[in-house]
Amino acid sequence: MDKELSDELLSMQHEDQKTLQELIDSGELGTVVYHPKIKEVHERNNKRIKQIIEEHGWPGITLVGKEAAEAAWLIVQHAVLDTAFMDSCLPLLREAVKRGDAEGSHFAYLQDRVLTMSGRPQIYGTQHDVDENGTALPLPMENPVEVDKLRKEMGLGTLAEATTRIQERENAIRRNRKANQAEEP
Secondary structure (H helix, E strand, O other), rough: HHHHHHHHHHHHHHHHHHHHHHHHHHOOOOOOOHHHHHHHHHHHHHHHHHHHHHHHHHHHOOHHHHHHHHHHHHHHHOHHHHHHHHHHHHHHHHHHHHHOOOHHHHHHHHHHHHHHOOOOOOOOOOOOEEOOOEEEEEOOEEEEEHHHHHHHHHHOOOOOHHHHHHHHHHHHHHHHHHHHHOOOO
């Protein structure tokens, strides 16, 4: 295992998640289309993950350990400024999953993200949007009748469970935003 690379990926993930949580806590998340604070983190992480993948291929469990392999996936999942890069990672991640070097759920999330960002229906129901009333809804799916079966094959819980989890996060974001607006003079 490459401990140095593992530590670097975990540090990148930590910065991403810390910044995201700060924006949630402050009520700033969702106030602009792409908050500059998280965009800056994503830009820096995108640049580095591209270098890592170019040098090592997909940073899977064998190379960096389970936690850092998850960090690598999250960083690519958040590379929303470069959908073509995300798409180019799909075959690498698919092969890593086949050889047991990555989680199937990670492939499902990345596949759906690439599809929905390209205006196409998703396969696994991992991508949601929130309507004007604050209700979380899954984006269009290729086969909604079979989605829970497909999710299970990839190691995911049901679509209803995912939607509930996303709704809870959205509710927290909205509560924080209201609380912070109430504190403003």
